[in-house]
Amino acid sequence: MDAAQNMTQEVAKRHRLSTRIWHWLNACVATILLMSGLMIFNAHPHLYWGDFGSREDYAWLQIDDTRTTGFVRIGSARVETTGVFGLSLGSNDNVRRVAFPGWATIPTGYDLAAARRWHFVFAWAFALGLTVFMLASLFNGHIRKDLHVRRAEWSAAAIWTDIKNHARLRLSPEHGLSNYNIIQKFSYIGVIFLLLPLLILTGITMSPAMNAAWPWLLDLFGGRQSARSLHFIAAFLLALFVVVHLIMVLLSGPINGIRSMITGRHVTASKPDQGGKLP
């Protein structure tokens, strides 16, 4: 007989249907938005602060080329990035002088009009998906039960312990007040309630028509070029979150984690070291 069958397995309900649908929808939508956004960035690979900006000497970030090498410049710090950023090889080994290489953009080749069309269609799915998910999570208790940081959790010692556990990759399931530990809660709250709305609002702020309709957005973000910079930084942070999220899924039992995000059920073996934690 199998060892696996000897173990008593507990099947716990982990993720609500609304969470699961939004998670996978958003995974696709955010990927498309990121990749089409990188193509849009390629049309003018400089970022500025304020209202105005049209030339590299006013840019705080520049991803460009010297015809033979590619480089990324942030402020006065410049790094050569030939082959990846600024200058890279296309599918036929042709040299492409673009900020982000073809494998990272939608479409692969330079096509600003198409990238804009992709971006503006999926932006609707992104904004509506987030709105519906937020409302569903408010009414089904996801926010109150799972994300809400309880009074007892606001302890420097507990937070420090959690940071140490994460640093040591000790990812055994918590038996505390809820399923998510404090670092997870902060991450998810930060992404859902700050980063994603910031992406949507800075995106809207780049629209000249919306600038006329809602000029307060320009005041909020400090001008159209600042909004463009913040949009890029927020997209970068979201990409970083996804990378860390995927690493945590791998470390905490990928099969169980992915299954629970598909079926909603999370299998916990009685042996504590086999238990997966919510990624």
Add this chain to the structure above:
Amino acid sequence: MTDDRTSFRRRDVLRGVTLGSSALILSGCDVMNENATFRSALRVAEKLNQATHRTLTDRAALAPEFALSDISPVFKTNGSLTGTSTDYLAHLQNNFADWRLRIDGMVANPMDIGLEALRAMPARTQITRHDCVEGWSAIAQWQGTPLRLLLQQAQLSPRAKYIVFHCADNYGARPYYESIDVIDAFHPQTILAWGMNGETLPVKYGAPVRLRVERQLGYKHAKYVMRIEATDDLSKFHGGKGGYWEDVGDYEYYAGI
């Protein structure tokens, strides 16, 4: 045993999904991007965006205006840097003294108006931000004649839906042209600019007159305007999509985003 096999199979599937997904996303998206049906489906968002802007926000809302001190030290030039038609070049030699702007199409009173007469009309001065579809912005002061006054003088037909701007520059092999709808044509900030930053509009920025249609991206702001034509049908002009970049580059007709 069955459980194990299932989980192995699942693991293989998962591994395949992970490795293949990035390649799939890319080639899949490129294939979809070339598909005519998919591309026209993507175009639905353009209509949706314009309808949202027009229904949910104030149609007459003014684009933000800036102070003199906000004027950009450099204003990037894009597209043509001069008109190219022989007609235009002759007018340029003559400092546009005999140049006349033609206003016709679906108007009861077609007219030709010279630069001095245009400058003598009530003018609007606005310091606005110019946003290129590529992503950059620049601020300048524009002085010009509100388009609405010219259309009223020419007695625009109530059946007219669009205002087409015929330009003197060929960009590549094709003549540049643009068009806007009547709502934007009557917006108070929509002007035919003949002055920039307190001076006569320089050639590289569209002399003798260029369109300023604030609230839309740079490619709508036609330079070297020679003729204004009112119409109810854009399909009869050039590529039929209402503008040079709409025809050639598949850019959106509504450039409010």
